[in-house]
Amino acid sequence: MRARDQEFTEFFAARFDGARRIAFAMCGSWADAEEIAQTAFVRIYPRWPKIRTGTVDAYLRTVLTRAFLDTRRRRNIREQVFAEVPERSVPPDHSSHDRLAMQAALMSVPPRQRAVLVLRFVADLSVEQVAETLGCSTGTVKSQTARGLATLRAHVDSTPTRSN
Amino acid sequence: MMFDDEDKTRSALHKIVDTPVPPATTTAEQVIRSGRRRMLLQRGGAVAAAVATLTVIGIGATAFGGPSDVSPAGTSTTPPPPPPSTASVITPPTDLPTEFPDENQPPPPGWTRMPATDHDGPKCESPLPGPGPHLALPERSEVEDLVLGTLRELTGEEEVTLFESSWDTDADKPNGPIGRLTAEVPADDNSESVRVEVSSFAGTPVQAADGDIHRHSNCVGPARRVLEDGTVLQLYPPLAALADQPFQDVHAYLPSGRMYQVFAWGGSETGQPWGTGKLPLTPVQLAELVQRLATDIG
Numbered sequence: 456m457r458a459r460d461q462e463f464t465e466f467f468a469a470r471f472d473g474a475r476r477i478a479f480a481m482c483g484s485w486a487d488a489e490e491i492a493q494t495a496f497v498r499i500y501p502r503w504p505k506i507r508t509g510t511v512d513a514y515l516r517t518v519l520t521r522a523f524l525d526t527r528r529r530r531n532i533r534e535q536v537f538a539e540v541p542e543r544s545v546p547p548d549h550s551s552h553d554r555l556a557m558q559a560a561l562m563s564v565p566p567r568q569r570a571v572l573v574l575r576f577v578a579d580l581s582v583e584q585v586a587e588t589l590g591c592s593t594g595t596v597k598s599q600t601a602r603g604l605a606t607l608r609a610h611v612d613s614t615p616t617r618s619n
Numbered sequence: 620m621m622f623d624d625e626d627k628t629r630s631a632l633h634k635i636v637d638t639p640v641p642p643a644t645t646t647a648e649q650v651i652r653s654g655r656r657r658m659l660l661q662r663g664g665a666v667a668a669a670v671a672t673l674t675v676i677g678i679g680a681t682a683f684g685g686p687s688d689v690s691p692a693g694t695s696t697t698p699p700p701p702p703p704s705t706a707s708v709i710t711p712p713t714d715l716p717t718e719f720p721d722e723n724q725p726p727p728p729g730w731t732r733m734p735a736t737d738h739d740g741p742k743c744e745s746p747l748p749g750p751g752p753h754l755a756l757p758e759r760s761e762v763e764d765l766v767l768g769t770l771r772e773l774t775g776e777e778e779v780t781l782f783e784s785s786w787d788t789d790a791d792k793p794n795g796p797i798g799r800l801t802a803e804v805p806a807d808d809n810s811e812s813v814r815v816e817v818s819s820f821a822g823t824p825v826q827a828a829d830g831d832i833h834r835h836s837n838c839v840g841p842a843r844r845v846l847e848d849g850t851v852l853q854l855y856p857p858l859a860a861l862a863d864q865p866f867q868d869v870h871a872y873l874p875s876g877r878m879y880q881v882f883a884w885g886g887s888e889t890g891q892p893w894g895t896g897k898l899p900l901t902p903v904q905l906a907e908l909v910q911r912l913a914t915d916i917g
Contacts, residue, residue, distance in 0.1 A: 460651055463647070463650075463651060463654075464647040464651070467647040467650060468647065471643060471645065472640055472643065475640060475643065476636045476640060477636075479635075479636060479640075480632070480635050480636050485640075485641050489643060489644065489645060492645070493645050493649075493650060493653075496645075496650045496654070497650055497653040497654050497657055498654075498657070498893060499654070500650060500651060500653075500654025500655070500657065500658065501654055501655075501657050501658035502888075503654075518893075521891075521893060522893075553634055554634045554635060554637065554638060557631055557632065557634050557635050558635045561632065561635060572632065573632070576625070576628050576629045576632040576633070577629075577632050577633060577635065577636060579629070590808070604628065
């Protein structure tokens with residue numbers, strides 16, 4: 456168990472922040488993102504000895520995305536997390552307005568399409584990798600991408616631009 | 620337009636995460652602790668995870684109620700006196716429960732709900748099991764065939780598979796011989812599990828069942844039926860320690876001193892890492908499986 460935990464701890468240290476970023480892009484909240492990432496790593500731990508090194512990142516993406524998508528389950532799991540994760544504010548920077556506007560636009564996209572957009576354009580996965588992550592066909596990924604981008608575009612077009 | 624080509628889209632969406640990340644409050648140690656708890660549950664050890672005393676008692680000796688002559692240092696190996704039995708229902712094994720257990724509903728005909736009151740203090744904890752007769756195990760293939768055949772029949776799933784099976788026949792071990800097998804039942808794009816353990820227990824079937832009333836330490840009484848040959852079946856309420864992997868178990872205490880425990884839960888080792896949110900067997904089916912083990916194999 457000691458060697459297993461050592462390996463897992465290293466994996467956690469290397470991947471947890473990245474997982475939180477992806478989860479944050481999907482859900483728009485750092486607190487929820489941390490909870491989703493927690494859930495994903497807890498689910499991975501029991502299977503750690505069976506996960507091959509070459510597939511561990513893909514596995515993490517799948518578990519993470521599933522944790523995000525299943526909001527009902529996420530609510531239930533919220534009751535079992537080890538600690539409340541307080542929402543923390545991030546100091547605004549010069550790019551905050553654009554970032555927040557983009558985030559708001561992304562949040563207007565339905566969750567599954569949003570997950571596809573995040574995996575394709577934030578996690579930089581190929582269509583095939585996204586299909587593998589979500590357990591669907593590449594055709595579904597392409598159609599979900601197109602619909603998600605259309606929603607995104609519509610939201611951006613309908614939002615007044617910032618006056619300087 | 621911003622989203623008309625992939626590079627522009629990627630650049631636009633990357634802005635969302637181009638921001639300082641607040642420090643994480645989650646540690647690897649927390650995740651490992653929760654992961655271990657999940658691992659226990661997935662392996663049918665929900666009892667072990669649920670019962671706080673197990674950290675003192677030792678999972679191997681008590682998690683599945685097998686007999687043990689190992690006690691914590693400084694304690695007696697004499698089994699504690701069993702509480703007075705409160706049930707002795709003898710009925711034909713035909714009217715198994717359909718919806719049990721709901722705490723607010725009376726048990727189905729033929730079953731008696733055991734009291735949730737604690738005979739030994741307010742914690743609703745079961746006493747340590749005493750040393751058992753260390754009976755030899757039944758034929759492994761016979762148990763495997765019965766379990767797989769019954770699961771296929773009850774669930775209608777031909778693809779029920781044997782995930783693992785171990786038959787430790789060493790009678791000199793503290794817990795005595797223990798046989799374990801886990802079968803997986805397909806469920807949509809995932810799998811659910813049923814684990815069977817065969818071991819032996821100390822005392823009479825009613826004494827052993829009484830001693831196990833508070834196995835889950837949740838102060839909710841199980842349901843019990845006593846068969847004509849004196850075998851005691853004890854069905855526990857489902858647990859939802861993990862929301863996506865409910866868990867339920869049933870025990871059979873045979874007059875010979877043999878004990879079968881059947882655990883069912885909504886997850887698996889070979890399927891998806893998340894659970895299905897439901898059990899592979901209804902209470903009726905769970906009780907039917909353990910009853911067939913008790914009567915067909917003995």
